[in-house]
Amino acid sequence: MNMPAEQPKNYLGLNILGLFGCTVAGIIGIIFALQSKNKWEAGDHSGAQDAAKIAKITGIIGLIGFILVALYIVLVVIVGGAMVAGM
Numbered sequence: 001m002n003m004p005a006e007q008p009k010n011y012l013g014l015n016i017l018g019l020f021g022c023t024v025a026g027i028i029g030i031i032f033a034l035q036s037k038n039k040w041e042a043g044d045h046s047g048a049q050d051a052a053k054i055a056k057i058t059g060i061i062g063l064i065g066f067i068l069v070a071l072y073i074v075l076v077v078i079v080g081g082a083m084v085a086g087m
Contacts, residue, residue, distance in 0.1 A: 008052035010036040011059040018062015021069045029058030 015029030036051035 007040045008036060008049050009056075010034070010052050011055045014059035015055060015062055017066055018059055021064070021066025022062045025058045025061040025065065029055050029062055032058065 010033040012030065012033040015026050015033055017026075018029055019026030032051045032055040036048045036055055039045075039051055040048035
């Protein structure tokens with residue numbers, strides 16, 4: 001039986017950041033990131049890789065949400081500042 005050489009990346013940091021942009025995706029991603037770590041330690045290497053793959057997908061979704069929220073906030077600050085300055 002071939003065993004992977006190292007634990008798959010679990011994308012925990014990416015999913016924590018995703019909490020601020022897309023809370024649901026961030027929570028799901030954190031759950032799968034932690035499952036990936038736990039499955040690896042339990043010897044379920046295939047399950048760990050599957051969980052890491054899902055954590056990556058939800059991390060990307062959360063990152064996109066985070067970027068959109070950040071752009072929205074920046075836009076509101078710029079437009080709001082321009083409206084206040086124009087008064």
